[in-house]
Each structure stands twice: as C-alpha cells, then as structure tokens.
Amino acid sequence: MWTRLRGGKVYDPNANATGTVRDLWICNGVIAQPSPGLIPDHDIDVHGCIVMAGAIDMHTHIGGGKVNLARMLLPEFQHARLAPAERWEERQKLGPVPSTYATGCRYAELGYTACFEPAVLPVNARQSHLEMADTPFLDTGGYAMLGNEDYLLQCIADKRPQAEINDLVAWTLQSTQCLGIKVVNAAGINAFKFNQRSLDVHEPNQHYGVTPAQVLGTLCTALEDLDVPHPLHVHSSNLGMPGNIESTLATIEATAPHRVHLTHVQFHAYGAEGVHGMSSAAARIAEAVNANPRLSIDVGQVVFGQTVTISGDTMFQFRQCGVAKPHKPCIVDIELEGGCGVVPFRYEQKQFVNALQWTIGLEILLLVKDPWRVFLTTDHPNGGSFTSYPHLIALLMDRSYRERILAELHPDAVASSQLKGIDREYTLEEIAILTRAAPAKILGIKNLGHLGVDAQADITVYRPNSNIESMFACPHLVLKRGKVIVRDGVIVDWVSGGTHTVRPQWERKGVERLRGYMEQHHTLAMEQFVISDEELELRIGSPLTIHPLLHTRRS
Amino acid sequence: MLGLRMRTCGTCPFCGLLCDGITFPSQSTTAQADTLPNQNCERLTRGWLLSQPNSAWHLKPMRHGRISESQAAVSEAAQLIAQSRRPLFCGLGTDVAGMRQIVDYARHVGAILDHQHSDALQVNLKLLQHGGWISTTLSEIRFRADVIVLVGDGVLERFPRLLSLLADGTKPAPKIFWLGTDDLRFRSLALLLPELETISLKKSEWLSALSEIHARFSKRTCRDSAAPIANENKNSLAALETALAGSKYAAWIWSAADFLADGDDLILDSLLRVVTRLNESTRSAVLPLAGSHGDVTAQQVCTWKTGFPLRQVLNKVEADYQPQRYRALNVLKKNDCDSAVYVSAFEPIEPPEEFWNVSGVKVIVGHPALKSALRADYFFPTAIPGIDHDSHLFRGDGVAVVSLNAKRVALAPSVAEWFGNLLNEHVAQGGPSPSPSA
Numbered sequence: 001m002w003t004r005l006r007g008g009k010v011y012d013p014n015a016n017a018t019g020t021v022r023d024l025w026i027c028n029g030v031i032a033q034p035s036p037g038l039i040p041d042h043d044i045d046v047h048g049c050i051v052m053a054g055a056i057d058m059h060t061h062i063g064g065g066k067v068n069l070a071r072m073l074l075p076e077f078q079h080a081r082l083a084p085a086e087r088w089e090e091r092q093k094l095g096p097v098p099s100t101y102a103t104g105c106r107y108a109e110l111g112y113t114a115c116f117e118p119a120v121l122p123v124n125a126r127q128s129h130l131e132m133a134d135t136p137f138l139d140t141g142g143y144a145m146l147g148n149e150d151y152l153l154q155c156i157a158d159k160r161p162q163a164e165i166n167d168l169v170a171w172t173l174q175s176t177q178c179l180g181i182k183v184v185n186a187a188g189i190n191a192f193k194f195n196q197r198s199l200d201v202h203e204p205n206q207h208y209g210v211t212p213a214q215v216l217g218t219l220c221t222a223l224e225d226l227d228v229p230h231p232l233h234v235h236s237s238n239l240g241m242p243g244n245i246e247s248t249l250a251t252i253e254a255t256a257p258h259r260v261h262l263t264h265v266q267f268h269a270y271g272a273e274g275v276h277g278m279s280s281a282a283a284r285i286a287e288a289v290n291a292n293p294r295l296s297i298d299v300g301q302v303v304f305g306q307t308v309t310i311s312g313d314t315m316f317q318f319r320q321c322g323v324a325k326p327h328k329p330c331i332v333d334i335e336l337e338g339g340c341g342v343v344p345f346r347y348e349q350k351q352f353v354n355a356l357q358w359t360i361g362l363e364i365l366l367l368v369k370d371p372w373r374v375f376l377t378t379d380h381p382n383g384g385s386f387t388s389y390p391h392l393i394a395l396l397m398d399r400s401y402r403e404r405i406l407a408e409l410h411p412d413a414v415a416s417s418q419l420k421g422i423d424r425e426y427t428l429e430e431i432a433i434l435t436r437a438a439p440a441k442i443l444g445i446k447n448l449g450h451l452g453v454d455a456q457a458d459i460t461v462y463r464p465n466s467n468i469e470s471m472f473a474c475p476h477l478v479l480k481r482g483k484v485i486v487r488d489g490v491i492v493d494w495v496s497g498g499t500h501t502v503r504p505q506w507e508r509k510g511v512e513r514l515r516g517y518m519e520q521h522h523t524l525a526m527e528q529f530v531i532s533d534e535e536l537e538l539r540i541g542s543p544l545t546i547h548p549l550l551h552t553r554r555s
Numbered sequence: 556m557l558g559l560r561m562r563t564c565g566t567c568p569f570c571g572l573l574c575d576g577i578t579f580p581s582q583s584t585t586a587q588a589d590t591l592p593n594q595n596c597e598r599l600t601r602g603w604l605l606s607q608p609n610s611a612w613h614l615k616p617m618r619h620g621r622i623s624e625s626q627a628a629v630s631e632a633a634q635l636i637a638q639s640r641r642p643l644f645c646g647l648g649t650d651v652a653g654m655r656q657i658v659d660y661a662r663h664v665g666a667i668l669d670h671q672h673s674d675a676l677q678v679n680l681k682l683l684q685h686g687g688w689i690s691t692t693l694s695e696i697r698f699r700a701d702v703i704v705l706v707g708d709g710v711l712e713r714f715p716r717l718l719s720l721l722a723d724g725t726k727p728a729p730k731i732f733w734l735g736t737d738d739l740r741f742r743s744l745a746l747l748l749p750e751l752e753t754i755s756l757k758k759s760e761w762l763s764a765l766s767e768i769h770a771r772f773s774k775r776t777c778r779d780s781a782a783p784i785a786n787e788n789k790n791s792l793a794a795l796e797t798a799l800a801g802s803k804y805a806a807w808i809w810s811a812a813d814f815l816a817d818g819d820d821l822i823l824d825s826l827l828r829v830v831t832r833l834n835e836s837t838r839s840a841v842l843p844l845a846g847s848h849g850d851v852t853a854q855q856v857c858t859w860k861t862g863f864p865l866r867q868v869l870n871k872v873e874a875d876y877q878p879q880r881y882r883a884l885n886v887l888k889k890n891d892c893d894s895a896v897y898v899s900a901f902e903p904i905e906p907p908e909e910f911w912n913v914s915g916v917k918v919i920v921g922h923p924a925l926k927s928a929l930r931a932d933y934f935f936p937t938a939i940p941g942i943d944h945d946s947h948l949f950r951g952d953g954v955a956v957v958s959l960n961a962k963r964v965a966l967a968p969s970v971a972e973w974f975g976n977l978l979n980e981h982v983a984q985g986g987p988s989p990s991p992s993a
Binding site: 098126520 | 576651690691699956
C-alpha cells in the first residue's frame with residue numbers, strides 16, 4: 001500500500017531541505033523510495049503546505065506515579081472532556097495533568113507524535129509504561145532515574161569499581177525498558193531523607209560522604225562506557241534558588257569531559273543580583289553552551305497560569321510547600337530510590353519572579369546559537385502545559401509579538417531583561433531542528449524526527465498562515481506511521497505508538513551485590529524491577545523498538 | 556486438570572502488601588491443611604482456601620441461574636447494558652488489565668465507576684485533596700524508620716505480614732507504637748505483640764492526644780482539653796513524644812478502613828499536622844496503606860485513563876466526578892442506575908443487598924464461588940488474578956505495580972477477557988462509540 005504526499009514544501013534538516021518542494025512516498029508506515037512510474041494507492045495533495053516530520057517532546061511528564069498523584073490531587077483543575085475536541089478553544093481547556101487519553105489526543109492535534117517521560121523511577125517503571133501505553137498516538141520512552149539510591153551512593157562511597165556501576169546502569173536501562181538515565185539533584189533527594197536541607201555540587205551528602213559531582217562523574221562515565229546514545233540527563237543542584245547559576249556552571253565543570261544534557265535550565269539560570277535578589281543568568285548559560293559542544297539543554301519555559309509542579313527533587317519541592325497554590329503540597333519518599341514532590345503553582349505575569357522566569361527561558365532559546373543543542377520544552381507541566389507550544393513557537397519566530405507580551409510583565413523583570421534587545425527570529429528550518437531533528441538526534445533515535453527513506457512516516461503538514469500560533473496550533477494533516485490521524489486539527493483515526501529503548505550489555509555478576517542488598521533492605525524482590533520484552537509488548541501493550549548503541553567503545 | 560500447578564514460588568494477591576517469595580503447593584485440588592502455603596498469614600490462608608475449586612463452583616456463564624452458552628450470554632448482556640440509561644460498574648475487584656478494559660467499556664456505555672472499598676479510599680483521597688501530605692513507602696520505612704507508629708485497630712489484621720516486611724535485621728530495631736481504641740479486641744490483639752508499645756485511647760481522646768503531640772513540637776501549650784486523656788495513657792503518650800523527639804525518621808501507618816466514622820477525618824488531619832510539624836526539624840512521613848481486592852489498582856487506572864479518581868460517571872465525551880453522588884451505595888439506594896455490573900475476582904465477596912433492587916439487568920463478573928451467580932441475570936465466572944493468570948496489581952503504598960505470575964492453569968477467563976468480550980459485542984451491535992476508530 002503506497003501513499004504519496006504530493007507537492008509540499010518539505011522542511012527536513014537532516015536532508016538540508018528548507019522548503020524544498022518534493023513528494024513524500026510512504027509504504028507500510030515508513031517513508032520509502034518508489035520505483036519509477038509507481039502509481040500510489042492514496043494520493044494526498046499538499047501543494048503549498050509546509051511539511052515536517054512529526055514533532056518530538058523530549059522532556060514531558062506524561063506517565064507515572066507522580067503524574068497520577070497530581071491528577072488525584074487536583075480534580076478541580078481537570079478538564080472533564082474525554083473525546084477528541086473539534087475546536088482549538090476546546091482543546092486549550094486542558095488541566096495541567098490531563099488523562100493519558102487527553103494527553104495523546106492533544107499532542108497529536110498539535111502535530112507531536114513522540115514524547116519522552118523524563119523521570120521514571122525503577123520501582124515505578126511498570127506504571128510509567130502502562131500509562132504511556134494508554135496514551136494514544138504517541139511513541140514514547142523514558143529516562144530511568146539514578147543518582148539518589150542508597151545502594152548506588154553506598155557503592156560510590158565504598159569506591160566500588162566503575163565496571164560494577166556500569167553493570168548497574170545497564171541493568172537498570174534493561175529492567176526499566178528505558179532510553180536514557182536521568183539524575184535529579186544528585187545525592188540531594190537522598191540527603192533530604194536524612195534531613196539534610198541543602199546540597200551543593202561539591203558538598204558531601206552527610207550520610208554517605210558522596211558529592212553530587214562524584215555521582216555525576218560516575219554516571220557520565222558509565223553511559224559513555226556503555227555507548228548509550230543519550231548523554232546523562234541532568235537536573236542540576238539547587239533548582240529554583242536565586243544565584244543557582246554557580247551550581248549549574250559547577251555541574252557543567254564537574255561533568256567534563258563527558259557529553260551531558262542539562263534539563264529545564266531556565267530553572268537553573270538565576271543570578272542573585274538586583275533589587276529583588278534575583279536576576280537572569282541566561283547569558284552565562286548560553287555562553288557555556290555555545291562554548292562547549294558536549295553540552296545540550298532543554299529549556300523548561302514558563303507559561304503564565306495555573307499548573308502543578310511535579311518533580312523528583314523533594315529537597316526543592318519541600319522548600320516550595322509554602323508557596324503552593326492551592327495549598328496542598330505532596331512530598332513522597334520512595335523505595336530507597338528517590339522521591340517525588342507535587343506542588344500546585346500559579347505563574348503570574350505581574351509577579352516579578354515569574355515574569356523573570358518567562359524572560360530567562362526565551363533568552364536562553366534565543367542566545368544559544370546552535371539549534372541542534374537546545375530544545376523547546378515547558379517541562380510539562382512544571383513550567384506550563386505542552387499545549388502552549390504553538391504560542392511559544394510564535395514567540396520565537398516573531399520579535400514584535402514577544403515584545404508586546406514583554407511589555408505587559410512586571411516592570412522590574414522587563415527592565416532587567418535582555419530580551420528586548422534580542423532581534424533573532426527563528427526560521428521554519430530552525431523550528432524543524434528544535435522540535436524534530438535535534439531531539440531525535442540527541443536521543444539516538446534514527447527513525448524519527450526526519451523524512452528520509454526508512455524513517456517512520458510520522459508527518460505533520462501545516463497550511464501557511466501569517467498567524468504563526470494558529471498555524472502550529474492546527475495542522476492541516478498529521479500522519480502516524482503513514483495513516484492520517486488528524487485533519488485540520490481534528491482527530492479522524494486511531495493509532496497506537498510504541499516504546500523506544502536501548503539495550504547495553506551487562507554482566508550478571510555485576511549486579512549480584514545489588515541482589516543481596518535488595519534482599520536485605522528492600523520489600524520487593526529484585527525480579528519485580530524487571531520488565532521483560534514480552535511483558536512490555538503483550539501485557540503492558542506497547543511494541544518495542546531497541547535502538548543501536550553508539551559503537552564508540554574504545555579498544 | 557483442575558488446579559494443575561505451574562509454579563511453586565510467587566507473589567500473594569490477597570492483600571495490599573503483595574508479599575513476594577510465597578511458596579505455593581504443588582497440587583491443590585482440595586483445600587486440605589497440608590496444601591496451604593505455609594506463611595503464617597491469615598489473609599493468604601483465607602484467600603488460598605477460597606481459591607480451591609469445589610463442586611459448588613460455577614465455572615460456566617449463567618443466565619437467570621442456568622448455565623448458558625458464553626457468546627449468547629455476552630451478547631444479551633451487552634445489549635441490555637447498552638439499552639440502559641445509566642449503568643453502574645461496581646465492586647471492581649480486579650487487576651490492571653481488568654480495570655483498563657472496564658474503563659474502556661464504561662466510556663462506551665456511559666457507566667458510573669466505584670470500587671467496593673471506596674469509602675476507605677475516599678478517606679485517604681479527601682485528606683490528600685484537602686491539604687496534601689508527606690508520605691513514604693514500605694522499603695523506606697524498613698530501611699530508614701527508627702520510630703513506627705501504627706494507627707488504628709485493624710492495620711495488622713488487614714496486613715498480617717506488615718511487621719515482618721518492615722523488619723530489616725541489619726539495623727537497630729525501630730521503636731514501634733500502636734495507637735488503638737479502648738476496647739477489648741484491641742487490647743487482646745495487643746497482648747499478642749508484647750514488643751509493641753500499645754496505647755489504647757477512647758476515640759474522644761485521639762484528637763487531644765494528637766494536639767498534645769503537635770503542641771509539644773510547636774513549643775506551644777495545648778489548648779484542646781475537651782477530652783482529657785486518661786492517666787494510664789499519659790505515660791505511653793509521653794514515651795511516644797520522647798521517641799518522636801529523638802527520631803530521625805518517624806513513620807505513621809494506618810488503614811483507612813479504621814477511620815470511616817464521622818469525625819475520623821479530623822483525627823487523620825491532626826496526624827498530618829503533627830507530621831508537618833515534625834518535618835520542620837526532623838523527618839517524618841505517613842503511609843496510608845490500602846490495596847486489597849484491587850482497590851488501589853482500580854483507583855490508579857481509573858485516574859490515569861480518565862483524569863479523575865473513582866466515583867465518576869463517564870459518558871461519550873466527558874467525565875463527571877462527584878464523589879458523594881457517585882458512591883455506589885448511594886447510587887443503588889437512590890435508584891440512580893438502571894443496570895449494574897458487579898466485579899469481584901479475588902474472593903467471593905457478594906454484592907451489597909441494594910444491588911438486587913436495580914430495575915434493569917444485573918450482571919456479575921466474578922469469583923466462581925459467588926452464591927449470587929444463581930441470582931444474577933447474567934453471571935460470568937472469572938479466574939483469580941495472580942493465582943490463575945499473570946496479573947499486574949498496585950501495592951498498597953501506591954508506588955509499585957507488582958507483576959504476579961499464574962500459579963496454575965486458569966479455570967475461567969479473566970475479568971479483562973470478559974469485559975473485552977462485552978466491549979467487542981457492544982461495538983459489533985453498533986453501540987455508540989467515543990473514538991473515531993471504534
């Protein structure tokens with residue numbers, strides 16, 4: 001069965017296509033090369049339309065215990081609608097933590113076809129995959145959280161061989177069926193369980209005597225040794241604290257010379273200057289990223305309005321309890337692995353700190369020169385809902401639009417912001433990099449994010465519109481594995497996604513000590529942490545794609 | 556081939572602890588004593604006994620008390636449910652796969668969803684939704700807690716292996732307190748566990764006791780003297796306060812089924828305030844335990860699939876979450892449903908008497924030993940999750956989905972299979988569908 005998308009203006013950064021008019025041919029759900037003279041079974045005329053690969057959100061909290069806890073906590077903000085919405089206004093009425101069903105629908109309606117859950121606790125991995133499997137349309141994957149387990153910290157404190165840590169990391173990736181490793185406030189969540197209330201990059205966790213820098217170095221080394229494509233995904237120390245730029249830069253230094261991905265850097269780019277004791281350090285972050293090709297970042301852009309923050313960083317979230325809106329914060333210590341904090345929050349544009357956060361996110365996006373190493377995220381729902389992406393893309397592509405909004409913010413934030421002086425406007429090609437090609441590349445996923453032969457036929461087609469926000473909010477067509485699922489913003493057909501993972505090798509003897517530790521201290525058997533391929537595919541219900549490793553292993 | 560064993564070691568599905576490493580007997584065609592798993596657990600023993608097939612079991616679908624051909628029964632039941640104005644799906648004693656199918660089917664037919672334990676679930680949910688909490692999980696307590704406070708009379712009956720699960724032999728044993736009510740039953744239970752420091756308070760004393768503890772850690776004088784605490788308890792409470800003052804990680808565990816009476820929510824709310832206060836200087840957290848008969852499983856699956864917890868009605872386009880209105884017993888008493896499906900797969904727990912007052916079709920999907928099989932309009936016998944078929948269940952602390960393997964060959968289809976059949980039949984009959992593809 002052949003389908004042809006005929007005559008669209010293709011934006012495919014991998015092929016240097018920037019509005020190149022050409023046909024796309026699809027066979028069996030992938031982009032294919034037809035034999036000369038082939039007549040397609042379906043011919044879809046997209047003349048004049050902009051054609052991109054399906055968009056990818058590489059950091060969005062869409063599945064797992066913390067998300068479901070937030071749903072239970074906040075029914076008052078939940079939008080009741082379950083069915084696909086026909087009008088954009090209806091689709092925007094989405095609570096901060098929608099159901100799996102609504103999440104899949106809304107992402108697909110925006111032209112997103114793959115999303116990655118960045119905080120999968122190993123003990124909760126099965127729930128994360130169950131929820132993601134129940135999220136229609138989307139290909140998914142997760143980053144397993146490491147860096148706060150009592151076992152790992154004890155290993156580092158005991159100076160266990162790196163090879164043993166490598167086996168632990170590889171075993172975790174396989175057991176949890178994850179694509180990467182994330183560390184959240186390295187050693188800090190654990191320190192909080194021992195009543196330590198702060199922890200900087202070179203400061204020891206008082207119980208284990210291990211610093212965040214040691215944890216980061218150990219895990220970066222492990223991922224490099226194991227050839228895992230996605231570099232360590234790092235939520236740095238001291239999130240949200242004025243002056244935390246120093247911790248963030250120290251984190252960058254501590255991870256040298258390894259590749260590293262710093263996540264939601266907007267929340268880690270604060271100086272401590274000015275009358276309010278808080279200032280933008282976006283320029284310093286951008287400078288560091290521009291100077292270090294080993295770095296990539298996602299932003300965690302703030303969007304004004306009600307949301308709920310959900311983070312593994314209990315040390316930080318506990319400090320935030322006092323500003324919870326509404327006041328019902330939840331902090332959970334979890335299974336010698338980590339934790340989660342769910343704190344409802346409302347970002348106000350007339351509030352200095354929130355307005356400053358808004359400007360910092362955009363400053364970072366505009367000051368980092370290489371769009372292949374910076375990603376547009378709201379850290380959904382922490383900075384705001386993913387449904388704001390069309391609005392945010394418009395802000396990046398239209399200087400006058402962002403300056404109009406800037407003028408409405410708290411005047412001190414406006415005065416201290418560099419944003420007004422930045423004239424850069426993203427091009428469509430750069431948007432295609434930022435939201436498609438670059439996320440696939442940084443995750444090591446070869447068959448998504450581009451429109452070359454053998455790519456999965458996840459395609460978004462936009463009708464050109466001078467109103468950029470409207471154009472990205474309501475794609476003309478969205479195809480998932482070659483099937484039209486959205487037409488003019490409305491869902492017309494139903495397709496399930498699959499799970500993306502990697503599979504580095506590990507040796508059984510390397511995790512035998514872990515087995516003994518778990519028998520002693522845990523309340524679940526080690527086998528309960530293992531999700532087999534068969535379980536994922538048949539019982540959880542998500543087909544598996546295992547991506548190749550980097551093959552850069554030194555001889 | 557009744558009861559042919561497939562595995563010897565596995566996870567027990569009969570309470571929210573989902574204990575691992577249980578040795579199940581190799582042959583179990585009868586419920587003789589020597590076929591019982593030897594784990595010193597009343598819940599396991601009871602569940603296992605009830606899972607032994609006997610001649611009274613109804614292993615075939617039934618229609619008005621008579622054995623029926625399966626497809627015909629499914630077809631008729633689906634048609635009658637589709638014709639009803641407002642179906643109620645209650646009981647909901649099933650696993651993740653069963654609940655996923657139930658919610659999908661509920662979306663097609665516009666059903667109300669509620670679990671048989673939802674009064675207890677609602678106690679915890681209301682607390683959470685009112686002011687949040689600082690909570691913990693079983694391994695955290697085992698590894699870290701130096702003080703454990705069991706709150707309520709029934710927690711060890713509902714979770715018999717709790718204390719052994721929390722015992723980590725490599726660290727000093729935590730100080731364990733048990734706050735119970737002032738009655739003979741609690742006192743006799745407490746006598747069996749002399750290593751626990753028990754404090755038996757009248758219900759009226761609980762608030763005063765918690766206020767005193769709160770005041771001590773707030774460095775304020777307690778103003779609440781409405782119910783002065785009996786002298787014999789003052790020493791025990793002082794010991795608890797002293798232990799808390801010196802603790803590095805104090806864990807409070809309760810089972811919400813002990814707190815269903817009016818005003819009990821104030822007790823738990825006071826307890827949460829104590830924990831919040833303790834966290835100003837040390838660490839402390841609560842563990843509201845649940846998880847039996849798939850209650851946490853139903854709550855979690857319902858929440859992620861619809862965005863709302865149980866006690867909601869689904870229609871073709873939206874969910875309506877009203878915990879008071881859609882409490883199953885209220886719905887049944889007010890005749891707010893005109894068909895009802897009751898699910899109980901773990902044990903043969905009969906539906907409430909009000910179930911039989913429903914005007915329309917009454918369907919039971921459940922354990923083959925259910926006596927109401929004969930009374931229902933349609934009865935579909937089910938396999939037991941985690942015994943007869945591989946299963947996923949949420950553990951009682953809500954953080955782990957445990958994978959349970961079958962211990963024997965299933966004698967009946969799973970809940971998921973029956974609801975999948977009902978949904979397929981609904982679609983085949985041209986029933987309304989909420990999604991473009993169905």
